[in-house]
Amino acid sequence: MKRIDTDLPGVCVLEPKVFGDTRGFFYESYNRDTFAAQGLALDFVQSNVSRSARGVLRGLHYQWPNPQGKLVSVLEGEVYDVAVDIRRGSPTYGRWAAAVLSAENHRHFWIPEGFAHGFCVLSEHATFTYQCTALYDAKADASIRWNDAALGIDWPISEPQLSDKDQRAPLLADVPSDRLPVFEK
Numbered sequence: 526m527k528r529i530d531t532d533l534p535g536v537c538v539l540e541p542k543v544f545g546d547t548r549g550f551f552y553e554s555y556n557r558d559t560f561a562a563q564g565l566a567l568d569f570v571q572s573n574v575s576r577s578a579r580g581v582l583r584g585l586h587y588q589w590p591n592p593q594g595k596l597v598s599v600l601e602g603e604v605y606d607v608a609v610d611i612r613r614g615s616p617t618y619g620r621w622a623a624a625v626l627s628a629e630n631h632r633h634f635w636i637p638e639g640f641a642h643g644f645c646v647l648s649e650h651a652t653f654t655y656q657c658t659a660l661y662d663a664k665a666d667a668s669i670r671w672n673d674a675a676l677g678i679d680w681p682i683s684e685p686q687l688s689d690k691d692q693r694a695p696l697l698a699d700v701p702s703d704r705l706p707v708f709e710k
């Protein structure tokens with residue numbers, strides 16, 4: 526597995542070693558020891574799958590308290606995936622990083638705890654899967670507006686299909702500071 530760091534410390538792309546043969550391919554999507562050797566000592570407690578049509582955007586989502594680190598990837602189609610540092614007191618507060626993830630490139634994206642996460646679908650459909658370091662907690666579930674100008678995310682689509690919740694999401698500046706994750710060194 527190859528780790529490719531982004532400009533945003535903590536957020537990285539992981540490229541698994543893919544074994545192809547006449548049957549198709551095989552890769553390890555997660556291996557505790559291989560990840561730990563790359564500085565990612567992760568302990569997953571929940572796995573999720575979603576499927577979305579072209580133009581759907583899910584995000585920007587986070588949990589506070591009980592933040593979730595997420596290892597995300599795509600099994601069908603292609604998405605533009607974004608991580609945003611929304612940790613109070615972080616030297617990189619408000620900065621974002623993005624990666625194109627697809628069923629062809631097998632790339633995984635690591636979204637650390639305390640970051641907001643979202644993606645939009647670039648293909649006809651996309652089947653998205655992710656493992657989480659904390660359980661879903663409906664009371665702690667929160668969103669930031671996908672196109673918050675203060676973040677300036679360079680989304681590749683302009684009129685996404687959003688959930689009601691995501692349409693109503695606040696700007697980062699309007700979230701009370703005690704409702705945001707805390708930066709821990």
Ligand SMILES: Cc1cn([C@H]2C[C@H](O)[C@@H](COP(=O)(O)OP(=O)(O)O[C@H]3O[C@@H](C)C(=O)[C@@H](O)[C@H]3O)O2)c(=O)[nH]c1=O
Nearest residue numbers: 573575583584585586587593595642643644661688690
């Ligand atoms: C995320 C989640 C949702 N649900 C339920 C709540 C709701 O009724 C339904 C759909 O939830 P949502 O609209 O929040 O689903 P979705 O918009 O796909 O939410 C996800 O978006 C991406 C970007 C993330 O980063 C994830 O952590 C998660 O927030 O599924 C669970 O039961 N468990 C879960 O872990």
